[in-house]
Amino acid sequence: MLDLIVKENKQLNNQYFLLILGSPDELPEMYPGQFVEVRVDNSPETFLRRPISINFVDYKRNELWLLIQIIGEGTRKLSTCKQGDLLNLLLPLGNSYTIPTNEDSKLLLVGGGVGIAPLLYLGSKLKEKGIICDFLLGGRSKYNLLQLEEFSNFGNVFTTTEDGTYGEKGFVTNHSILTNKKYDLIYSCGPTPMMKAVAAYAKSKNTECEVSLENTMACGFGACLCCVTDSVDGHVCVCTEGPVFNTSKLKW
């Protein structure tokens, strides 16, 4: 459990914001795919912590980035954080995406909406390993495509929008790159229907696929057993067995 200081709260547009949190102490090692549980406040409506995925960690500046979409009361309150505010976090929680050992691995990272969040940190870690990945990022509209510049620092960026305002028109699974290239591993994070479509594509190509789930949870560390998903091993906690799952383990 750590108290981190809000260094910056960047409003990306009226739906999304980026919290840059700092610490006087060295941040613990965090892996791509892991998440934090943020204490919002003590008000009746935001009683439990909010699980938020790790968007990026800048160890040089000792910064943790959280990319957040305003969905309900908890995220709305977090969006009003000011520079200098303290936030109490449990971190890091959960497992992480698999980092291949082979530098020649052809990797595709598919994100939708705010689900792109953990893929930025994953892309940066892959680049550290000498792997330049492809990012395929989708949104309803241009407005829902975030951090494109940051993504382009770590890999090749391909985009789709449902209304055609940016990139190819359609869903991520309609993108031409999927017909032109063959991958060794596909990672995904985003709305469940999108991840299921990505998983189906991966299966059709005999490609391994890892997805990140975001079931509602109370604790985030395996005590409450509320966030379970149905897997080949029965009900397992998304917070400790996941949030990242190889789709072969899920009953999708």
Add this chain to the structure above:
Amino acid sequence: MVDLKVKLGQVELKNPVMTASGTFGYGTEYQDFIDLSRIGGIVVKGTTLRSRQGNAYPRMAETPLGMLNAVGLQNKGVDYFVNNIYPTIKDFETAIFVNVSGSTIDDYIITAEMLNDLDRIPGIELNISCPNVKEGGMAFGTSCLSASQVVREVRKVYKKEIMVKLSPNVTDIAEIALAVEAEGADSISLINTILGMAINAEKRIPVLSTITGGLSGPAVKPVALRMVWQVANAVKVPVIGMGGIMNATDAIEFLLAGASAIQIGTANFIDPTVSIKVLEGIEDYLKRHNFSSVNDIIGALEV
């Protein structure tokens, strides 16, 4: 130096702060956050005769100052507990109680029997109050007849402390408490969760897969306090109070109402170190009011 020791029937706790079943896993989940040897006792996850998958997702709904859960006693069964979990937790320097639940009286009997021989388990918490299972659970705890029957049969086979956990979903809780005391309960813990419900208005569907679930958190505290006070006034055996304890003041209120010990539940999810804070807060309170022992405030409510 204040004396924090309390006696629960056959068992002495080093202090009155326990953690509630279903909110503290097997203790191991909290080892990174706190020194488990500092707390008075742990009640581990509800254990049944056979492995249970629990209810389908979604199992949780956040509600004002609380949460509903419908986990449904997911656990790997008592065999697994005895062979795989017990060896990993038996050396914790705190009193470990196993919460026992069942669909039939035989389930309770066999499960309790299997736990009898575990040296480092001084007692069981007999759960006759789980609202999230189709068979057994709360059904046993909502009538004097069935509550008495479970306790009577388990008492025949289980030699150590039997703490009976009561359901608040009854008309007269003192009546049930008296019934289980008469059958040999060593202590009584309450309250389990209050049956509740949450609805997603936009989608016109229930939030939980089971439609109803158990409410916990500060929202239930006034009900819990009232019931602990009623039961403590009715029975002679020690009472363990719980329901929405978030801090030391809440815990002290339960002690004043007559609880000899308290259990912290939902608060563990929000602050995994809360049990230590509650313990330190109780100690501060006793010093501030010049009490030499925590026993001086148990049932000390002036009415």
